[in-house]
Amino acid sequence: MGPPRAPYIYGKTQNSLEDWRGYLENVGLEGLDVSSFVPASNRAIAGVTVPMIGITASGGAQRATMFGGAIMNALDGRNSTAVKAKVGGVLQLAQYCVGLSGGSWLVGSYAVNGFPSLMDLAENTWKMDGGASWMMPDFAQAFELASSFGIKAMSGAPVSFVDIYGRGIAHHTINDPRSGFDLISGTGAATLWSGIRDTAAFRKKQAPFPIVIALGRSPGELGVSSSDPIYEFNPYRLRTDHPTTGGLSVPIEYLGTSFNAGKPTDTGKCVTGFDNAGCVV
Numbered sequence: 001m002g003p004p005r006a007p008y009i010y011g012k013t014q015n016s017l018e019d020w021r022g023y024l025e026n027v028g029l030e031g032l033d034v035s036s037f038v039p040a041s042n043r044a045i046a047g048v049t050v051p052m053i054g055i056t057a058s059g060g061a062q063r064a065t066m067f068g069g070a071i072m073n074a075l076d077g078r079n080s081t082a083v084k085a086k087v088g089g090v091l092q093l094a095q096y097c098v099g100l101s102g103g104s105w106l107v108g109s110y111a112v113n114g115f116p117s118l119m120d121l122a123e124n125t126w127k128m129d130g131g132a133s134w135m136m137p138d139f140a141q142a143f144e145l146a147s148s149f150g151i152k153a154m155s156g157a158p159v160s161f162v163d164i165y166g167r168g169i170a171h172h173t174i175n176d177p178r179s180g181f182d183l184i185s186g187t188g189a190a191t192l193w194s195g196i197r198d199t200a201a202f203r204k205k206q207a208p209f210p211i212v213i214a215l216g217r218s219p220g221e222l223g224v225s226s227s228d229p230i231y232e233f234n235p236y237r238l239r240t241d242h243p244t245t246g247g248l249s250v251p252i253e254y255l256g257t258s259f260n261a262g263k264p265t266d267t268g269k270c271v272t273g274f275d276n277a278g279c280v281v
Helices: 005-015 017-027 061-074 080-084 102-112 118-124 139-154 161-173 193-198
Strands: 054-057 096-100 209-215 230-233 237-239 249-251
Touching: 005 017, 005 209, 054 061, 054 102, 061 102, 061 118, 096 102, 102 118, 102 161, 102 193, 102 209
Parallel strands: 054 096, 096 209
Antiparallel strands: 209 230, 230 237, 237 249
């Protein structure tokens, strides 16, 4: 774990000490001296003097988002019912929140919208009215998608199924009033994955460090195997330790730029704005 993730985890751990005291006092474990358990701030080291906690959300499309969201809601210290049940507050203690596939929709939605309560996400962002699938756009959304893809194609960038899929998911998971290239506002066209760093909770190191992961496949490859690389998208970098990539680590804000040995192949040309949050998740 290197920069800039390590300083974030260190700061998040320090910021969670009062949450640890509050949570443990609420739980009331017999024989536990809370004052002795929770270290001084200058000794708060995740995984050493303070437990390292990661919350993960598995795949399974929209059902995984709903199920994982329900679990996170049950662990949220902002949920008074969960606090009374002595499970609310664990979410505030976690250093990491990780998802893949449908779980990445949850983690991505939670992070890019500023780490709100899960009830807030469900009621104000996820647009679950009518029971429609998030993967099937209505007519207005389909028109907007086609228009934005045309603009992307004219810029010289390739258009793929990920564009269609990601923008469709963004309609239900991202609450952003900026319209960007979209003809319909509030659908996350201008929302970047790197923008997570600009949210108040992330800047203050109060939120779990969000990561989504994806499995890479070679062009034309239909199946998957244990030898396929696993990619990590975090607010700072796209990275993988897979040997076929040579240990790829690219600043997320420059996603789409051609790199060689960690440096842009064209020093005068870097791509920005490619890390669309909907396409990342």
